[in-house]
Amino acid sequence: MSAVPQQKPAADAPTPKRLPPGGQRGGPHGGVGMPAERSMNFGPSARRLLGRLRPQRLQLVAVIALAVLSVGLSVVGPKVLGWATDLIFTGVIGRQLPAGTTADQAVDAARAAGNDSFADMLARMDVVPGVGIDFAALARVLLLALGLYVAASLLMWWQGWLLNGVVQRTVLRLRAEVEDKLNRLPLPYFDRQPRGELLSRVTNDIDNISTSLQQTLSQLLTSLLTVVGVLAMMFWISPLLALVALVAVPVSVVVTTAIAKRSQRQFIAQWAHTGELNGHIEEAFTGHELVKVFGRQREVEAAFTAKNDELFRASFGAQFISGIIMPAMMFVGNLSYVAIAVVGGLRVASGSMSLGDVQAFIQYSRQFTQPLTQVASMANLLQSGVASAERVFAVLDADEQSPDPADPARVRDPHGRVEFAHVSFRYTPDRPLIEDLSLVAEPGHTVAIVGPTGAGKTTLVNLVMRFYELDAGRITLDGVDVTTMSRDDLRGRIGMVLQETWLFGGTIRDNIAYGRPGATEEEIVAAARATFVDRFVRSLPDGYDTVIDEEGSNVSAGEKQLITIARAFLAEPSLLILDEATSSVDTRTEVLLQRAMAALRSDRTSFVIAHRLSTIRDADLILMMEDGRIVEQGTHDELLAAQGAYHRLYRSQFTAAIQPDSEPRPDPEPEPAPLEGSTR
Template sequence: MLRPERRLLTRAVLFTAGSVLATVAGPLLMGKAVDTIFGGMIGLSFPAGIDKAAVIDRLRTDGHGSIANMVSAIDFRPGHGIDFGALARVLIVVAVVYAIGWLLGTMAGWTAATVVQRSMHRLREQVQAKLARLPLSYLDSAQRGEVLGRLTNDIDNLGQTMQQTLSQVLGAPLTIVGVLAMMLWVSWPLALVALVTVPLSGYVARVIARRAGPRYAAQWLAAGQLNGHVEDIYSGHALVKAFGRQPEATATFHTHNRALVDNGFRAEFASSLVQPSMMFIGNLSYVLVAVVGGLRIAAGAMSLGGLQALFQYSRLFSQNISQLATVTQMLQSGVASFDRVNELLEAAEEEPDPTVTAEPGTPRGRVTFERVRFRYTEDAPLIEDLSFDVRPGQTVAIVGPTGAGKTTLVNLLMRFYEVQAGHIRIDGVDTATMTRARLRGLTGMVLQDTWLFGGTIAENIAYGRDDATPEQVAAAARAAHLEHLVRTLPDGYDTVIDDDEMGLSAGEKQLITIARAFAADPVILILDEATSAIDVRTELLVQRAMADLQRGRTSFVIAHRLSTIRDADIILVMDQGRIVEQGTHDELLQGGGYRRLYEAQFAVDRSGTAGAPV
């Protein structure tokens, strides 16, 4: 994921390396400052006129051998105090080195932040493009809130994790190596002492990581389930209230919420053990360095400034070991989110368009199904050996009980699903040899479930046609009998549809989607219960408009309300994926399944009440 940013990453590594060099040089320089001060204080303790060797000999002669050993490692001049000029020069160098380290560290942080944000931007685009390539079967089987959770929560968590850890991942290992090198330079025995606790740190971090990793995975899985539940309940809140299911919905919410809290607590608690554990081990290392360092000073094997530098190096070493262990735990959460996003990115895509494509010359709208077979699952037969032919300009109505395969037939025509056997042809051209964009450009669809986006009414109507002019938008609105509604709005066609869709009724929203299909001017028109949410008067007006607009177009109308399909040229009655009857309205009323459907809707007994279905 980071490979496209390798140039910036290289810069970040170089900036980090420079900052680390400045950081590890500081304690050594500060040790020289300490030696300058301590050497001046020792020099004042002895008379001028003798050299350092004579002072050490006198101390040994007087029986102060341990003191002689200690001062032998210190650079001093008897009779002279602190060299403030040398001390000032050292402190200035220290200030400059630390300033350079700060500047390089800031540049490294800026570069790392740029890498992370660019990578997250690219990842979001990849996920969005992936969603466009996923087959309808994936989206039908996945919970919408779960998919949205991966696109939002998981990517946000991944970005935050990388933002918090990338600089540390680059800096901590370099600092550990640099500090270790300086410790070996100052005193290799003390460096070995500091390294004694490293295996223990690694073991503790590994044990905690094993516990935290699965918890983070469970946490984000629970978050996805919670998002899915909230999405379902929010989108259907009217039904939840209508059926009095608020207690059950709330109980399910509490179940998912409790699972999220429990797994989140366990993951965070396991991760929180890293810092105190590493601090405890670091303190052990610090104590060992202090004891052994004190003994070496007493033996004259190193100076006080050297020990002071080693103290700082030991602390830096322990801090960065702790930081690296903490980062490892933080990455567990990011890895869990990345796995969920990657699972989406690796999902099977819809079959690619053929490399050699075919198109109808001048689209006329003839649709032919030839022995089509399709099943959602292999053990559940649905459409078997389906064949029929629709001539250009005909209106075909498809009726039948729920689950008969009506909507599936349209999904196959649009290539939302691929046929498993047989062929579907438009004007003699197999749709499997056409690009999906070209196939769907020949069709216009109006579904029972309306979909409007945040934008003006004109933009919603023109959604199916990029080059639609204002005149064409207005003509489509008139054809769908929407113009009277537009006139009542404050800004007409420029009225913005907001989140609550400005209080539009279900029928008014459906009229906008019908106008959208008319504006697209398709060769094939698909209406899936398109007038189900429209009142009877408006339905009659829309049916008349459709009769005019359907001239010269092939139309497929899926309907349960048989009043909408009386004028269809052909009515296909489907049952269990097969066409059991076909003909005109009058022909099918002579007997059979269509007549039973008709009587179930319109039969009235002598008392004037609706009769039972026959």
């Protein structure tokens, strides 16, 4: 397997400039990661988010069924309480009437006294003159209401438990899909994405989706069912009062829509600024030491303050504007409540309705406006969740790397022979980097690649690894075109050590064994001895069981580099790539490493990218690159004798500097003295 689990962006790749909000990015993925540049397509994104619940349709059916039963029982409750009110009111009125008379006689007596309104009300009541409140009947009604509400609560709890499982399993699958997607994305995608911005999408945005689904789905379902059930009961009790209550609906819709449109843009900006702020924080803390060394704390703090202020303004605007929805809906609901109370009171006085029905209707009016208010108050949370979902979907919709061949070719006789045949490559269409490059690296040879920054050195080895795809030509490994091989097979034959070391939290043994899972203790120790890791590990109190923290701060930079080199050797690759791999070790250790590599490179090809030319004098072939082309190739002595680009680069490193006040003198061009233990 490959000795390195992740690849840094190529040093030769053009680094995209960090743009202000609203700026456009270039490249094929230019729009990715900048949701604030366009209006959020709320409808399709919301439908797509809800569509992710489809695999758990059975649980959703159960959730809906439980919600229907729970809401149905809750909706019947006010009507039952209305019966209790009628029993109490009838008992109170009955005790005020003379005993021994009938209800009809009481009605006639009221009309004879000129109290027609009271007579009409008595005519609709099941009153018994002289008899007070029937407490036995009242107790039965109240127990029925209590049973209805308890059953409704239990059903609602069960529904919430099922829905919580549905939402969390959906988010679990979403996280897994994003993780799988990140492993299928090509390296150019990560070149264009600030790391903190991408981390924000994978963590903050997915967490926000989980919260939004959890809080909105249950309330939304319950609220809609409550509206339907309450509306049916309201029309059953009094169509006139139901029409009065319905006047509030279009008013509420207009108010909610107007406010939601204004808050929608703020929520998009809020999550975009959150990603930018996370990116800035991640960069600042990753390079904390450099910030301190160069005294750039004030600039970093100023940038943080500016981005934090942008996030504050967007978040404040989003929450404040969307927060207006609740009081606005409460105001509309109170107007409806007043209208229902006045009209209902007049109808009770006229005998058209019973007091219990009016009391039940007022409860229904509250139950009718409350879910509408809840739906409106959830608009901000729903929009925030959909905005986050759109950012996550942007990652899932990004173009993936080209798939591996259905029937991949395999290297039958591995030796490590690498051939570039008329290779051309460019990062952007308008900037050629490598044009018509051809070379052959023979098995067992060490090929050194040198040249100025941006010449295409790292790009060359990245093309071998298929981190980028060629524009033209082909690269073969032991005669097999790398594009016909599976990426896992290709990279499993290559070991790569970067200038930027990567160690994970674990023991030194675990970090070395990462190069080849299943390696024995003897093989791990042998690789450590060959790369001079063993000599400093033995001096540690816990030896190979020493735990390295995530930052690797308990070992030196050179020791970290030696561990990564040991990992690469343990992988036993056919092709070994060292990208400035020895830049963090001292000169003597570097010479010893060269000796170890010379002993271990039998039947293995090595590519060495180096700026320190003293480290590659023993290479079998040195490639001098400029502007993506090989301008010279040969051994160290041959290139020095040619007096060309390599000779000039060599002189720039080893010629003594001329003092400003001294007289001009010929360059001495001294050959550096061999170091102790050198192979020369």
